[in-house]
Amino acid sequence: MKPIVNSGGILRAPLSMMLNLALVYVAYGICRIAYLLENWSTFAPNLTWGAMAEILRGGWMFDTSAILYTNALYIVMMILPLHWKETAVWQRAARLVFIVFNGLCVAINLADAVYFKYTGRRTTVTVFSEFGNEGNIGKVVAVEFMRHWYLVLLAVLVVYGLWRLYVSPEKGVPEGLRRPVRWRKMAAYYGVNTLFLVLFVPLCVCGMRGGATTAVRPITISNANQYVDRPLEAALVLNTPFSLIRTFNKQIFTVPDYYSPQELERIYSPVHTPRADAAERKKNVVVLIVESFGREYIGGFNKWLDDGKYKGYTPFTDSLMRHSATWMYSYCNGRKSIDGMPSILSGIPMFVEPFFLTPSSMNDVSGIAGELKNKGYYSAFFHGAENGSMGFQAFARTTGFTDYFGRTEFNEDKRFRGDDDFDGTWAIWDEPFLQFYALKMSEFRQPFVSAVFTASSHHPYAVPEEYKDVYPEEGIVIHKCIRYTDNALRRFFETARRQPWYENTLFVITSDHTNLSDHAYYQTDLGGFCSPVIFFDPGGGITPGMRDGIAQQTDIMPTVLGYLGYDRPYVAFGCDLLATPAADTWAVNYLNGIYQYVKGDYLLQFDGRNTKAVYRYRTDSLLKENLVGHVAEQGQMEREVKAIIQQYMT
Structure with a gap:
């Protein structure tokens, strides 16, 4: 030119x-x-x-x-x-x-x-x-x-x-x-x-x-x-x-000075102390972190959706929920896999950046596995991807898991087809890897705590060749994968029921985060964090049913330890859901510079200095009416979320 x-x-x-x-x-x-x-x-x-x-x-x-x-x-x-x-x-x-x-x-x-x-x-x-x-x-x-x-x-x-x-x-x-x-x-x-x-x-x-x-x-x-x-x-x-x-190369965590140390402890502390009346249970713990398994896909959480006609894509999970403790308003604490791991297994939410990608991850960090090691538990983490993928192996070791089982260990097991079960992109298909998981746990000494991270309900949204006619394309591209993974869970529990450890085990099912959506409710600022939190005890120790309350991933660690009657103090940013009144549970997450705090009937959005919005999320499901300045609960919610942020940054 x-x-x-x-x-x-x-x-x-x-x-x-x-x-x-x-x-x-x-x-x-x-x-x-x-x-x-x-x-x-x-x-x-x-x-x-x-x-x-x-x-x-x-x-x-x-x-x-x-x-x-x-x-x-x-x-x-x-x-x-x-x-x-x-x-x-x-x-x-x-x-x-x-x-x-x-x-x-x-x-x-x-x-x-x-x-x-x-x-x-x-x-x-x-x-x-x-x-x-x-x-x-x-x-x-x-x-x-x-x-x-x-x-x-x-x-x-x-x-x-x-x-x-x-x-x-x-x-x-x-x-x-x-x-x-x-x-x-x-x-x-x-x-x-x-x-x-x-x-x-x-x-x-x-x-x-x-x-x-x-x-x-x-x-x-x-x-x-x-x-x-x-x-x-x-x-x-x-x-x-x-x-x-x-x-790039920026300080991620800055400690705010909202409160003095004494006042901060009065408002909120993440330190959990044991209940004097807690009865010890020597139960095994199995945590299933199901890739992208958002609440939107699960019919049992959405009986009101599509004028009551919505069935979802998880018939097995729906049936399991009838025998489990669940919460209507349950949330993840981040939007990526690396966010979910610390939240679920260590009670640490994602604020600003994924915790285990920051220098603060070098601190002394424990979790369910690390705490239960104090009580003589054996622990193992399972992930069907290449060993070391996503930093999960490092995370598992840091938080107290004794052993790690990945694609390498799966391939060495002669009961399975090895790399013939590799999905070609990320990991071993869910169905064979969950079978490996179920059988491998029968080799562990009890009591044990284990966690598995599945992979198939994920980009590039494929299912094994033999299932392509069983689960054809429907709705959005992830739905067939959700059906496949739900069936893999069904087969996992069928195998687990035949194992000697099954009746003495507490199962926890959640997702790492949400994924693609085709409903407006799940596309809001809060809807993008809707993950299931499900506790299932085949021994009958937990009263099943849907609670009309709030739950979050960081509640899993304190709920598990509380249920087992753990008698030592520990740190986790969550509640013991089975011991906390529904009105007092809460959830927090972080989105584009905004802290979202959910408690009672309201969602409060706080930018670190000021409240930007307040929504009555239970009735205003699409978050249309901003009630900032017109809700009596706003002041107390601000105090609480500030204290949570300051404790986290500290």
Whole structure:
């Protein structure tokens, strides 16, 4: 393309740079629209033209920050007060830098539009730690390339547009600086370009920080919430390059000073002390963490859904629930697998970033296995993926599990087909691995505590070849996988019933997080955290039935230890559900800079400083009416969630 900047202009390189940066703003805008359309069912129900205008206003600020950060080298190349920058070689290099950096930003913005379905937020730098040990990421990405070919095509078109519309200064050294040297023109050239540099650099710094006043600190991810009514919508305000940059090598946990240590302990403490009247039970404990097994798919939790016609996709789990203790309003504490593990097995929720991907994970952290080791329990963790996958093996060892059984140990067991049962992407199919799990536990000395993490109800949403006609496509793509995994659970319990340890075992069933959804109720800020919490004791020690109360993953550890009559103090951010009145149970989770606290009839959304919203979630299921400032319980809920946050950060 021919240059459009006047060849006689002293500032032709800086001016062409500004035009090119304007093209990048257009590219980011296209990516934001694609992000919205790819996740239309999540955003559309509450999105008005006024809300969209506010999102775009906030997006401009975050885009400015990201664009200036990622184009810093290009900007320097174009505004240095040196006449070399006018040469053809220099400009070719500058153009290449511009295309490479901005092309990468376009690609990760569009890729994150797909990943949002699983996390509910923009991707941060911890994603590299989360998947650092996976050897199959290339295959997963290739599958997504095929499935979302239209986003790949869009990325190519946008990058081509940046290349084609790029504005270049004319090649060569400005006429006024060619020999013989004309000192007056040289002074004008260097003087004006130096002045431009001096003025433009502070503007860049202000743009990177998000403002120029002394009250402005560098904007962070949480600042996006000032432009939206729902934490989920903060993902539309943000862009992925900004989220990656702002979370790189940053201090994750900052201890707030809401309360003095003495007052903090009076309001809330995560330290559990044993009940004096607790009777000790030497029961085995089996925790089944079922991949993506959200409440939405389970008919027993949704008898009211679709005007009472909804059946769900889990007939076996529905039948098991009739003999189990369950809670109508049960939640996970995070949106990713790495969030679920600490919550379920150690009573630690996800605040800000996954706990076991932060430096704080090096602290002395225990869990169900570590505590029961004090009572002579043997413990083992099972996961059908490559040993070390997702950091689960390290997590298991850190929290007290004695042994780990993964794909390697499954392949060594001659009772099974080894890698013939590998799903080709992530792990051993659920049905054979759960059979391995059931039989392996019969080799353990009792009492024991074990946990298994399943894998089949997950992207790329496939079922074994022999089940493709049994569980065909229906509803959304994950439903057939849920049916397959539910049947794998049925077969697991059929095998477990024949084992000598079965009658003396407490079973806990939950999910690591939720997944794809086709009901508006499960697409709200709170609905995206709806996971089952199910306690089943075949020996009859727990009264079955659905409780009209709140439960969360972090309640599992204190409930298990309380049921066993554990007699030592321990730390867990949850309640003993079997010993706590339903009115006093609660749940907490974190979404895009907002802490969500559920208690009684209300959901409170708190940004660390102020309450942003209060909803009567039991009746206002789609969270339409914000009651902030009009609910008597708001003040006490604020006190409690502040205390939970401060205890966690401390």
